[in-house]
Structures are given as structure tokens and as C-alpha cells.
Amino acid sequence: MKDYRFIGKSTPRKDALDIVTGRTKFINDLTIPNMLYGKVLRSPLPHALIKSIDTTEAMRLQGVKAVLTYKDVPDWKAGFPHHVRILDSKVRYVGEGVALVAAETEDIAEEALRLIKVEYEPLPAVYDVEESIKPDAPQLYDQFPGNVFPQDNVVFGPHTLNEVVIGDIEKGFEEADFIVEGTYAYENIPNPLPPESPGVIALWEGTDNLTVWLASQGPQIFKAAFQRRMGNINLQSLGNPVGGSYGSKYMSWQYALPAVALSKATGKPVKFCYGKAEHLAAFTLRLGSRIHGKVGMKKDGTVTALSGDWLVNSGSFSEATQGMVAVGCGEAQLMLRCKNWSFIPKMVCTNRTASGQVRGFGGQELKCALTPILTMGMEKADVDPVDFFKKNYVKAGDGFYWRDGDWWVCRGIDYSNAINQGAETFGWKEKWKGWLKPTSVNGAKYRGVGVGVHGNADAGEDVSEVYVRLEPNGSAIIHCGIAEHGTGQRSSICKMVAEVLQLPLDRVYVTPTDSLVNPIEIGPVGSRGTYAIGGAVIAAAEDAKRQLFELMAPKFKVKPEDLETEDGMVYVKGKPDKRIPWIKEMQYYGSIMGHGRFESDFSIPNFMMIFTEVEVDTETGKVDLIRVVGTTDVGQVIDPLSLTNQLNGCLGSAGIDSAIFEETVLDTRLGRIMNCNMIDYKWRTFSELPEMEHSILETPFPTHRFHAIGVGEITPSPGPSAVLMAVSNAIGVRIHDYPLTPDKVLSALGKIGSPMRRE
Amino acid sequence: MTLTLEKSSHSTLTLTVNGEKHSFMLGEGPHEVASSHTLAHTLRERLGLTGTKISCDNGACGCCTVLINGKAVQSCMLLTVECEEKEITTIEGLGDPVTNVIDPLQQSFIDHTAFQCGFCTPGIIMSAKALLNENPSPTRDEVKEALSGNFCRCISHYHVLDAVMAAAKKGGNQ
Amino acid sequence: MKLFAHVNAYSVDETIKLLAKYEGTAKLNAGGTDLLGVLKNRILPNYPEVIINIKSIPGLNTIEEDEEGINIGTLTTLADIIASPVIEKNYSLLKEAAGTVASPQIRNIATIGGNLCQDTRCWYYRYPDEVGGMIKCFRKGGKTCPAVSGENQYHAIMGAKKCFAVCPSDTAIALIALGATLTIAGAEGTRTLPVEEFYTPLGSVLNSGEMIAAIYIPKPSSVAGQRFLKFTLRKPIDFAIVSVASIITHDQGVCFDARIVLGAVAPTPVRALKAEEFLKGKELSEEIAAEAAGLAMAEAKPLSKNAYKLEIAKTLVKRLVMGLT
């Protein structure tokens, strides 16, 4: 392995000092002169028509600057296909906006909300995905008959993947030694719950100038999506450090558009930040996912056929459901080398707060429901799940349909080594006692182990464009619109440039996440930061270096290729003694602009496997997570501590714990989310940390100069199904109802009757 | 929103934050402190000390943790008017105000990249600071206990524990 | 938070006078860790007009010991209770209970009096006004209880008639097991009341003109074993799904006295009188413990989603009797 100066070494995050001193300015830490505060009046009903709405009294309250209803908000539409208005004459979930207020203080805005009088005509509501597609179900949208969203070509192009149909499914089942069939679901709709609630400041000036300060993982996506829809205005999007996102703050229109509308109405900057209750009850959750599936298998664990109906509950609208379904369908193929498929998704709307994108992007939701069907087969064939996953995970030369609908052939590496090393680290051989057999028993406490797998071919998704500007004083500035949301990617790209240009790390900077300064950047999503953004960054740095050497070569009387640079000086390869600083040729007024561009490449899937050990108290039904081992191969570690942070993240952001205690509790008579506070919504604390270990391999990938690939997005996704497997093994009964709260465990053990379905 | 009741028992208020005294008029105006304001709100909106974060605003996440007379408390669960005559320390008050050298605990967080998004970090540092003040060489379990009221959704816990333990080992609490 | 007038009280007498003056429109603020949540989410139909700060009353945050017991001022914080050597030595049950409350930060400001008087955590009751409006259920003067046929996984499994919310206080069951009494101050002077008699299905016997001034705990026999078990999904932050406090005295395995109190199973803390009676004179064994657990929960009638609480309650009682965790 090459020994780099920065790559692979732990270096402090560039923003570390600001973070530990509290100087980092998150969106709610900003104040702009004359700023107003926005608030939303939220619907008490899950489905209703607004009969009348009277804002007179609210308008009269001193300090109120604007009150908007569906009658006076701009008609910008969002979602896929464009169908969500800022405010509508119909409400489709409890918590949906009914009116917007801008006022001088938050308190005044809040009081004003209470003065708005609304008359509703209640409509029947529907929450269950299968109820919703019945002919007599209440209809949410005129344009989506049967409550089914169409696939949308805007998402990933004209052939956006909307099913997996490969080979001959009948033949596949005929070839099988046996067939297993069942319905499994991942419908506890957990909330990724970043600590910072969604927030924005918007300033609309004159007729067509809009500035937005966004807490968003992809602030420029807002611009890309809405500039045209708003009438080709001048739109500047500014990204602030993001207080956690896990995907959920990527599509920021849900919180940005109300603020923009209020600013447009008042001509003043408007800050609009969700409160935590709003965040938990009226912001996006994970997709609901239910699969009626059938798997044909051979005795050796070869899967000959997979058919299924994937019912996707998107809640009240589709933020990006079509995209998540497309990626989920792709990811199913990565985990399963099967020749015959007939896997058909259906995207359904229901009367609860919508599902949006979350780390795992459709794939986690799919895996959580699909894996239990596969494990039935594995159990029947009596194959070890680790062997099964090893055999079935995509290998170089295997083909798969990816989200764009194209057939891609894997150019990646074989992850078998990572699997072997992970199993070794975990002690799988010793702990695995066979299906439905505990690893150990101590009184009422039963331990069991389980394993899950996930991977994504999006690590090389989409275009990224970057400029690297060399300054005469021997520093480099990266013009890249990447937002920092916790992965440390803004620092990591500095390391890449520092390495290419051999500059001290503190001489490399990234421009603010400002659309006026940077080329368009879709953002660090889908683990694309390392390969896609990194690829563009490296190319730009190399381009800048080439230009620098062209400029300096005459001075040394050599060819540009013969030059080398270090710490802002140039020298001839092999003759480091004679060095000339950049400034000598660049002059103090000159700069060099290198350009780099990355083009989509879906041929290199990444990989994550999670091993879990749980302990189940069979008298109380409590499940404790004892140990977690993650294994992956990243080609080349860029920053070890940032990587382990991301790997540890498997516990958070509605990951592993969505199998243990995380859930959004929806009362389906009222349409209300009952646990919309941080006591009743369960998250992992410092007191419940399992032992955590990772095995990280570095097998060079054919990606870029550093042969690395990103994995941050996928770390939580293999976990939930691994926990189901572990608990089933511990208690000797198959159990599959996420999350495995004591009621479900005790019921599986036959100690109590079956608790009623939650949804 | 005028109150028909008689005035509160005081009309001005003085807070001691990070060693400095700040006086406010009581009221609802833009620069005043209202009786219903929480300390977190006052620190952020009146004193510009935005290092203290608000997440749950309900006592459940610890993002708003500050020290009062050296003890970790959640500033979203305190009324500002009840914080007079107390020594309030926020994240901005750590480190040496003269040399600008940060607290060794903060340095240890930097060295261990003991954060991801960093939103929870000030609150976690303040809780850890309170612990080290009382117990300069805690066990890992004692650190977990002291931080058990602090939410971190990125799961930076493991690095945080390393950072606090390393700071303690270095006697990071002078 | 919506505005209110704020006054500092400097004595118990003054507090009582202020309460009388504002006639039910005032609320006492001790640590505020419960009250501020109630106010922020605007969950009650009537918002208080005045908040009376009682932390300004001197002398109410002390723990005083005499021959017969200890007197704990209502303003004593849970952190101080945990740190008290006296409590650790003779009243460890209270220390354990207080130690399971919330988080270190909360315990630094939360008071014991506030812990006893805190409002219920039923999530219908606590539903925040800002997301579609608060829920006016039976306990707030409404006609129905949405929990009965709704998301009642944390609700009462016994003893409830119209409101199925449980009493969330962890220290209450410890204090009842310890036989503690309250000193309650009111317009007519002070009265004392066993903690056991304090709670009613919809709250407590405290009227709007009264306050708790202190808690007195008689010294338990030094041979009595004190134990507290609380079942939660997570150690910090969570309220009890079931909690149990007990004082059991036995001699060479034969029980001669037992007090067992359950929390979070009913609208009020519940003494397991039948189980206590049954245990007396019995040699403690797994079977006896299980039988006692069955007796303790004999009257339980779980709702649609909380049968699991019954299992857990039985397990906890059994483990408590057996000295297990």
C-alpha cells in the first residue's frame, strides 16, 4: 500500500476548532437584519378539504407581517411528479401546512397562528398500503387514481428503473429444489432525526432575486430544481453546516418553499426552523415497505427465481419515492445473483406525513422486508447466511439493471475477503449454532447472532464539477459546492488536493457552499463523496498542476512532465534541491484554474456487512444489542477517524435500532403521531452502547488516483434484518415485526397474545 | 398580549455568563428578556452565544447543556429570570480567555474527531467538562453515565469516549 | 413559550398567600423540568397566568436526619438525594429510584417535590398543540379517552376507569415502600399525609392552594432489604414501563415483612398488599416469588396493546423477591 502524506492518515477536521468552540454557525444560529420569523399552522385532520379560512384577526395582531393561505401562495409544485403545493385547499396528513405566518418574533407568529379560523370538511383517511389501493379507498389526489404514484422520468432519466424483470421466472421456479413464500414488512417508519431540525432563511428582493441559506445536504439541488419553476429568477443558494441530515435534509423544498413564499410576500428575510415536535410529526420519515414475495432456491443456496410485489407506502406525497424504488430495485440485484426475477413495486400514497429520502435510500427499506423471505429459504436449505451472502453478492463481471434502467456490468472487486475477515473478527464460526439456535443461554437471557448485507452502485453517481484554483502564495482553493453534514467530506477533499499538489493541509481551502461561487454540485449523497466528488476534485487538482508545470517548465528548461511540486515550490524530478516558488512564475496577480469533471459510473458497487449479537431477556422480552461488527472494503482509507465515525453511524439515523426500539407510532384513528418528542421517540444513548468493531479492507478499486470508494451512506442498512435474524436465533422462533419491542418478543414466545398491528 | 396582572417581582435582570455580567430589562421587546424566556433562548438570542444549541427544547437531548455553578444543566429547561446570581458557563467560556488557548478537553475532541455533524458537540463537551471538574479521572463507564443525557444521532459516542478518556489521562482539566 | 407573570416566593407562607391570591391561575415552579414542558407544548386548556418560583425559598433543600428518620425539603434536587451519604446508608431505595430518573442534567435541577407532583406522561395528554392542536381528553375535561382503544402500550393495566394514564414518578413508589409522609402546607396550616394516600386517579389530593413542603421518611429496620427495579427500553431518559420498589425483611430465607409497590401499572402507585401478605412467613423460593408476582398482578386487565406490561410486572416482582436483577 502506498504511503501517502495525508491520505490514510488521521488529520484534524478543518472545521474542528469551530465545532468544539461552538463557533460553527448552523442555520438557526444566523440572524440577518430585519429578519422575520415564519411559522406554520398545521392541520388537525389527516384528510380534509378546507371550507373556509379567515386570517383577519391574525393579520391584525401587532408585529404580524404576512399571513398566507392556499389562496395566496405561489403555485410552485414539488415532488415527483410535481404535485405538492406549498399550501393546498386539501390537507392530506395531520400536520400539513394550512397557513403561513411571518412576524417580528417567534412568539408573535405563534400567537397569530391561534387567531386563524379554519373550517374543514373532513374526509375519510387511509393509512395502510393495501387498504389504500382498494377501489373504494379515499383518494388523495385527482391525478393519481387508485392512490398510486406513477414512475417519473425526471428522477433518473427516461428509463428510470421501475421493476426488476429478468430471465424466465416460471423456469426459475421449476429449477428450484424448493420454494418459500411470505409477506414481510418494514413499516415502523422511523425518523432519521438529525439533532438540528430542518431550517432555512430566505430573502426575496425586488422581482426576481432570491437568496436562500439552507440547512441542507444538497443546497444547490434546491436551486437546480426550483430556479426554473420560480420563473428563471436569480437564485443564490448558500449551504450552512448541517446539523445532521442522513439524507433527510437533501430535498429541502419542504421547509424552504414556505420561507420563500413568506419572504416574497414581505420583502424581508424570513427564518423558518421546524420545532422538534414538527420535525417528528410533520417531516419526512422512512418509506413503509411490504413485500409479498416468493423465492425459488436450490439446496446449496443458489437462488433460481425471485418474484414479488413490493408495496411502498410513501405517505402523503412522493418526495423522491420513485428514485428510492429505482435504487432499491438495483440494490436487490447486487445482493442476489439470481437469473430470474419478477419484482414489481407499487408506490402508494396514504394519509400520514410523507416518506422521504433517508440514508439507505429505498434499499434499506427493501432489504428489511426482503431478507426475512430469503432467510426462510436459507433456513430450509440449512445454509449459513454468511456463506449465502458471500456466494450471492455481486462480483466482477456480473450484470445488473441500475436506477437509470441501463444494464451495468460490475467492474468492482470481490468482497469475499471482507466477508471472511468480518466473520473472523466477529467470531461467527464459534457463535453461529445454526438456524433458530441460540449462541448461549444464561437463565432467562438468550443470545443469538445474525448478519446482513447491503451495497449500492451509486458511489459513482451523477456528475460533479470542481475547480481548483492555485494561488501564487502556494495555496489551493477548491471551488466545490459540497455541504458539510458530518462526514468530514469537505476536509477529505482538502486532503486529496493537498496530496495531489503536495501542499500542507492548512494551505488548502474549500469555498463556501455558495452557488454563486461554485459549479453545480448535487451533494454528498449515496456515498458519492469519495469517488464522484473526489474524482472531480482530483481531476481539477491534476489539471491545475499540469497548467502550473506548463507555466514553470521553461524556467527549468525541461518538459512539464519532468516537474514536481511540494509545499508551493516546483523542482525537477530527482533534483529537489533547486526549488522555485510558484509565485516566481505566477506573479502575485496570477492564478491558475484547474477544472475537473466526474461522469456517472454505476459499475463499482460498494459493500457493507453487519454482524450482530443480541441478548434477549425471555421473561421481559427486552432485546439488548451486545456486539456489532461491520466489515467493508474501501479501497483506500482517506481519513481513518472519519471512516470509523461513519461506520459507527450504523446505530443511528434509523438504522440498526429501527429493529430494536425505533419507531414512529401513528394512531390510525386520529392520524396523529403519538411519539413526537425525544423521550417517546427512542434513540440510542451513551448508556446502551454495544461493543463495536470494524474490519476495514483496502483492496485498490479502479476508481481514481487513490483507488478509494465511499461507504458512508450504506452503513446502517444491513443492520435491521441482521437483528431480526439474531433475535430469531436467540429465542428459537422466527420473528420479523420491526422493531422488536418487548410486546412482540413476548408474543413470539407465546407468553402473551399477539399485539395488534400498529398500522 | 399585555398582562393584566401586576408586574413581576423584578424589572431588571443581571446574568453572569462566562465571567461577564449582562443586564437586561424585563419585557417582551427585542432586547429584553421575558419571564417566559428560557436560558437557552436568552443565551442565543440576546447574547449571541449560539454555541449552546437547541434540539428537543424539552429536556431530553442535552444539546443545550451549560454549566451553572459548575454543574451540567439543560438551559432549555430553565427560566432566565431564575438564573440570576449564578455562574453560567457556556461552550464559549471554555479555554483561556487571555491566551485564547482552548481547553484540553476541546483539543482532545479535535484530536479524536469526536464529532460528525458537530451539532451535539458543545452540549457533550459541557457535560464532560462538568464530570471532569468533579472527577478528574473517571472510568469509561462513569463517562458514559455523565453523558447519558446527551443525544448524538451521528453516533460519535465511541470517539467521544476516547476523547474524554484521553483528556482525563492527560489531566486535561486544569 | 407564551408569556406569564413571574414571581419569586421567599417563604412557604408567602407561597400559600400567592396561591390564594391568584386562585388557581398560578403554578408553582420548582426545577421546572416537568412544568416547562407542559407550558411549551401548550397541552392544557388553561394556561397559567402566573408562575411562582419556589426555588427562592431558603431552607427547603436540606436533608435532616434525626433518630427516627429523615426530613427532606421539597426543593432537594435528585442529584443531592443521590449524593447524600445518609440516604445511601439507610434509604438506598430512594437513591436507586432517583438515580433512574431522566439524565444527570435533569437530576441536577429536578426536585423531589416536583418529582412527586409531576403531571402524567400519557402521549395523548402530552400531544403538542403545535402539530394540529392539543388533544382534549377525559383528563382535561373532555368526554373520552383516546388511549383506551388507541396506542395504549404505555398505559395502565389495572385500576383505571376513565383515564388510563399512569403516575410517572419513580420516587413515589420508593417513598411509599419506605412509608414516607408528606408535609403539606395550605391556607389552613400544614397537614401530614402518607405518600401512599397522596395520589388519586386523576392526579393527587393536593388542592390548588397547597404545596408540599417536605417529605419525612421513618428509618427502616437496618436488616430490611431495599430494592428498586425499573423496566425501560433505555436506561436514561425513559419513564418506567413498569417499576417496582420493595422492602423485604427476611431471616434465613424466611420472609417476615414485605412492602412491595408498583409504578406505571396503574393511575396511581399500587401497593401489592396481597403479595405482601402472602409472603409473610414464607420461605423465599422461585415458586413463592412467582406466586407472589401472580398475586400482585391478580387484578390486572391489560388494554389492547399492553399485555406485555403484565408479564414484565410479574417478572419484576419475582426478581425483586428473589433478589435478582
Ligand SMILES: Cc1cc2nc3c(=O)[nH]c(=O)nc-3n(C[C@@H](O)[C@@H](O)[C@H](O)COP(=O)(O)OP(=O)(O)OC[C@H]3O[C@@H](n4cnc5c(N)ncnc54)[C@H](O)[C@@H]3O)c2cc1C
Ligand atoms: C427527559 C426527561 C426524562 C424524565 N424521566 C423521568 C423518569 O424517568 N422518572 C421520573 O420520575 N421523572 C422523570 N422526568 C420528570 C421530571 O421532570 C421529574 O422527575 C422531576 O423530578 C420534576 O421535578 P421539578 O422540580 O423539575 O418539577 P417542576 O417541573 O418544577 O414541577 C412539576 C409539577 O409539580 C408542581 N410542584 C413542584 N413542586 C411542588 C411542591 N413543592 N408542591 C406542590 N407542587 C409542586 C409544579 O407546579 C408542577 O406542576 C423526566 C423529565 C424529562 C424532561
Ligand code: SF4
Ligand atoms: S389516558 Fe387519561 S390522560 Fe391519557 S388520553 Fe386517556 S384520559 Fe387523557
Ligand code: FES
Ligand atoms: S434542547 Fe435542551 S435538552 Fe434538548
Ligand code: FES
Ligand atoms: S455529531 Fe452529529 S449528532 Fe453528534
